[in-house]
Amino acid sequence: MRLLLVEDNVDVAETLVGYLQRQGFVVDVAATLAIARHAMRDGSFDLILLDRMLPDGDGVSLMGFAEQIGRPQRFIVLTAMAGIDDRIAGLEGGATDYVVKPFEPRELLARIRTALRHPLDAPAQVRVFGPLRHDVDHGQFFIDDQPLVLRRGEALVLEALMARPGMLVQREALELRVYGYDKSVNTNSLESQISRLRGHLARLTDQVRIQSIRGLGYRLSDR
Numbered sequence: 001m002r003l004l005l006v007e008d009n010v011d012v013a014e015t016l017v018g019y020l021q022r023q024g025f026v027v028d029v030a031a032t033l034a035i036a037r038h039a040m041r042d043g044s045f046d047l048i049l050l051d052r053m054l055p056d057g058d059g060v061s062l063m064g065f066a067e068q069i070g071r072p073q074r075f076i077v078l079t080a081m082a083g084i085d086d087r088i089a090g091l092e093g094g095a096t097d098y099v100v101k102p103f104e105p106r107e108l109l110a111r112i113r114t115a116l117r118h119p120l121d122a123p124a125q126v127r128v129f130g131p132l133r134h135d136v137d138h139g140q141f142f143i144d145d146q147p148l149v150l151r152r153g154e155a156l157v158l159e160a161l162m163a164r165p166g167m168l169v170q171r172e173a174l175e176l177r178v179y180g181y182d183k184s185v186n187t188n189s190l191e192s193q194i195s196r197l198r199g200h201l202a203r204l205t206d207q208v209r210i211q212s213i214r215g216l217g218y219r220l221s222d223r
Helices: 010-022 033-042 061-068 084-093 105-116 152-163 171-179 189-204
Strands: 002-006 026-030 047-050 075-079 097-100 126-129 132-135 140-143 146-148 209-213 217-221
Touching: 002 010, 002 033, 010 026, 010 105, 026 033, 033 061, 033 171, 047 105, 061 075, 075 084, 075 105, 084 097, 097 105, 126 152, 132 152, 146 189, 152 171, 152 189, 152 217, 171 189, 171 217, 189 209
Parallel strands: 002 026, 002 047, 047 075, 075 097
Antiparallel strands: 126 132, 132 140, 140 146, 209 217
């Protein structure tokens, strides 16, 4: 399960990420609304943990943004805003749950698991490029209906490329997608992911390849 934590307090974010990773979750962190919107456009999350008091505005606005871009989403608000009007604004805005800081991590974990049982009212998302198919909802890839088994980093690269088939995806965007918003990246790390992914594709098809655009990024090509 993949979560997005929208939180600008570094200590809170680090503590929560460490705890949730130990529980088996993959967690990305966004410290601002702008970064969170970028992540929501380009990524797929099972649930978003959302602070309200962010440097560039109220986190509640992300719920409307999810509707605007047609990406239904589960939200749990994590905030120090404890007033009844604050709670009502969060829940009526679309939050699945509203948790007031400080909170017990085990209780948050229980609330996350409960929220994940709530179905999202969204049609199945399937992206196709030649013989390559991406089942977005289940995070699975197929070539001519044969499963393409990838490591997490490779899958995130291909997911980003499939979101813009045939179009340039900038290197920086791919690094953010694979390594998150708060990690330094070795210059050779992305190339290693791309190289392994090219090998997987070449073994199953000659109709799809990953083209390097020198100094800019990569794109999926059918030539």
